[in-house]
Amino acid sequence: MTYADTLAYLYEQLPMFSRIGTDAYKKDLTNTKQLCAALNNPQKKFKSIHIAGTNGKGSVSHILAAILQTAGYKTGLYTSPHLKDFRERIKVNGIMCTEEFIIDFTEKIKPQFERLEPSFFEITVAMAFEYFAQQNVDVAVIETGLGGRLDSTNIILPELSIITNIGYDHTQILGDTLEKIAYEKAGIIKQNIPAIIGEVVDETRPVFQTAAKEKNAPLIFAQENFYVQDFNYENNHLKAEVVDVRKDEHHTFLLDLPGIYQTKNIVTVLEAVHQLQLKGWQIKLQHIQKALKQVKHLTGLHGRWEKLKENPAVIVDVAHNAAGIKQLLEQLELESYTRLHLIIGFVKDKDIESILSLLPVTANYYFTKAQLPRALNEKMLAGLAAVHGLKGKYFEDVNAALSEAITRADKEDLVLICGSVFLVAEVNL
Template sequence: MNDGSDVVLERLMTLHPKVIDLVLDRVHRLLSALDHPERRIPPVIHIAGTNGKGSTQAMIRAGLEAAGDVVHAYTSPHLARFHERIRVAGALIEEDDLARLLAECEAANGGEQITFFEITTCAAFLAFARTSADWTLLEVGLGGRLDATNVIHPALTVITPISMDHEAFLGDTIEAIAGEKAGILKSGVPCIVGPQDERALEVIEYRAARLNAPLHVQGQHWHVIEEDGHLIFQDEDGLMDLPLPRLIGRHQVDNAGMAIAALRALKRTAGADAAMTDADWPARMQRLRTGPLVDAAGDADLWLDGGHNPAAGHALAEALTRLPPRPLHLICGMLNTKDATGYMTPLAPLAKHLHAVSIPGEANTLPAADTAAAAKRAGIPASTALSVANAIATIKATTPDARILICGSLYLAGNVLRENG
């Protein structure tokens, strides 16, 4: 798709030499020039964490909308199109509106240095400030403390499970990363906390105590389990018996628990069933059912997942064990900033073979040969392929009844969704 916003987005990519530069000065400057739209947006639920942010946000949104509320939502990165990042009053932002907002932010910025994420976040705030809604769901881009979204005073915060990721920017220990994520905590504002490593939880609890921010922690203040095909949620207000999440995997039960705890805190549980059954979040154990890649796979079933760190690898392995047995072939492409072997190790007992690809058009792709080498270190037989389509053809020729999982990166997932139409 080549449209007006794409032209502006390409220009915005040139406004700062670094893709990621975690300070808030540039955001505050531009928001001031725009007359502070962040102060006029509907009440905010601010979500940080390493894994599960998008799925948890999707379930909260489904629950709020089923309760009759109008919801803005901001997430990143996008998969196939940038528009996916900004949802205004329940609908993806219109192309013409996005182009105008981006141009307005570009003009107000006056050529000053600012990162792509910072200026597009400001555009989202403008959109949200100019359209009526009941709630705004904001997903942190990276970290929390110095993330461009961390300029608002939320009604509620959510911290999903924290694990090792983005060490170059957030620190090389769980404690350091947790300190950055806990930067979204605000004085007096309640926070829903998902399952955490004890070291991460200690950091969150310490910062919350200093800010007098009430915590609602899984395992302490609320509990969630899967039982007899149902999701059982319990807190001091009582027990809820709900459908299992539509999203696949044991980790989605924990994500669902965070979503229900958030709806409880907002006193909006009328849509709790819909939070489970209606939430949709692409490239998270997504079964691809139509399209040219599905046609090319023949009798094989085709799945897509964008997880990319060791914790995501564990969650993915658990989700795969719940499916009817088939020979598992992975098609994997990763960024060179990720722990490829750590991601693949949990998948090693399940995978027959890994077909490594480079991510098309991505400067930071891990070369296919390096991905294959990482797979072998993890204990998975591996070879390289020229493309996802090439790998599918190879698998179909040798294992026509395979389960094919395309995995390793949201950037690869985006390419696959575009290629598959």
Template sequence: MNSPQAIAYLYSLQTRGMKFGLRGIRILLKHLGNPETQFPSIHVAGSNGKGSTAALLAASLTAAGYRTGLYTSPHLVSFHERIRIDGKPILERQIPEYVRLLRPIIEELRTTFFEAVTALAFRYFADEKVDIAVVETGLGGRLDATNVLNPVVSVLTTVSLEHTQILGNSLAAIAYEKAGIIKRGIPCVSGVTAHPAREVIHRTCHSRRSRLIETAGGRAEVGRSDLTGSTASFVLGKKGLRDVKIGLAGAFQVSNAFVALATLWELGHRGFNVTEADIRRGFARVTALTGFRGRLTVARRRPLTIVDVAHNPAAVRQLVQAIHDARLENLTIVFGVMGDKAFRSMIGILADIAGRAIAVQPLTERARSAETIAAAFRARKVPVAVGPTVREGMMIAGRAAGKRGIVLVTGSHFVVGEALAFMERKNYLTINQ
């Protein structure tokens, strides 16, 4: 079995759908010697910002000299992006080794794709003797396969309406699912600001005797912000840090940086020594140290092409504000979305910056049709063409924008992934999770 065959096998597990609950992953991990207990971890959940926050944490820990695992999902172009140590993806040759180890147990237990990949990541981190791993939830928190961890800190970034058919149709219901990662006696850092969600988090922390650190109780001031990043100053209690460069575009990343900073300060009470210099280096060089991309990332210069994985109305609002801040206008927007997303609301927000739109349908079976998306743009009086594929949409957008125009690709991780693969001339395998 070579690497493509091993990854194809893992992808085949998608036909088993998604499973919410911890029984299967616990049995699987027990067969593997419970690797999740063999390294300290930081567990990150949230509707938006968890990928950025996880990357900022991992970059700072790597800068401090800690061998740092990073587990995120979904990937953009390559499966290997999901599992990294000190920014380096798991090696091609290592995937078949772990799939051979896992396959008999996977078949016996009828394990799902996400359970299998999570178990693979945890076994890999344990085998590679990471000093700490930053682990992002897949969906929700309480019943997510990653929630077998007993972390040194739990982190909640934001709560907004998303996956309502699964997580619930109110902020309080969704917060309940996200707060499921909070463990008894383990501190929780939260960037959540919405009142109903904060109440749920407060109650959960109180009942589990978990100390709650909220960035809402501090102050973050944005200095400069453009497509190269931001500078900001932070105060939380008696601690503060001034003029920090954040190497992620968009003023909204300051909130994610604040959550990461509060978490790093909390780690100081848990036996980890991350200095101010480490934090400054990690935040400034987050992309180089982790490989993170996908939020306001400039993927191509001619035409200027920006990719952003915003996939719900809250994230799209942040994106549009960042575009306004950068004084960009009359954009050609390549847009595709999953079937369970509030796409009409997203399109309504994007209409403010759209010169024209290209409606596309990514390869995943979960995608909404390009024709339905096009109709929503027409209802907003935005001129629109139908790709219908991401590849065709990118070619149409390139011609429409010309060398001096601006293309924005957004709506989904899957759309951005296919667009990046097209621009980088790489193969793209369909993924649903």
């Protein structure tokens, strides 16, 4: 098979959560364990760092990978979903895996397809582990797909377990309270392995404490050891002054991911680095400072408050739940613009009403959808939005909406595209 044939086979033959939602979610780790067993358990052949959380886990994964690369470690990175190219999910030192590897892997693992009937995500996890083992990486940063306890990635024994935060998302699978969601995310905490919590609230703290105690895992709340004292912008970089509470030291970092929500992610990353240093990993302050300036270049991360165009400014962000949208609105308060043109689209299983209730009624709206079965119809979205006083036109695809927004916008306006990773992925500009 060609690479195109292989991708078509994977997309068409395997149930994908991104396309069909909960029907593709497998509620145990049996398939992943059997797939990896057939590959001689590649996940046992490299060190790893495991990252879960409602928001921020993608950014934390990429930032941490950039730091490890800069410190001289051969670093694997597994994230999902991808934006433009399937191979974005599996990288080593920022370079995507080869097309040949994907073709060969799919051919090799095909006998398992009929026997196990795995999901798309289960296959991609096994694929990533095999690639990292073949590439003989020093460490792989592994981002969970959904939840933690039953996530396909949760068969690794990592150096660290990291949970960025807990918010309401995928409630139909993970539970309808913060405590229930935290319980699922806490499933990545392993016996005697340090667990880092990026952000914690009253409802989630005891959940993490219980999980860590059961596993005899050292539990570290990052916010207690680092905090951002001040931040501003410098040449489209986020400039953050961070206080190291343990050492009573102040350090300034420039980050090429300018969203203010990265101030929370920096704290999580710095605690992770500290814990790695305690384990003997050779990571110095200059490695951190150098890496943060070029995360996008080193890892290929996109879609986090990313400016695609000037005059008018066009920005994309993959915020897709209420907590993410709240952070986006905080960012907008720092921006200078005349009018806001908001292009939005969501998948059906999000809490749309909660998100719509947060959005500003003064913006010009362009309702649209990603081209996948899970996407909420743009006319239906426009109807739901109208109840909240949000008015605008609807469009069958995001690029038609973007074209209209750019035509209507003045040079001083801001065009923002958000609401779905898949929507952002389809933007052509």
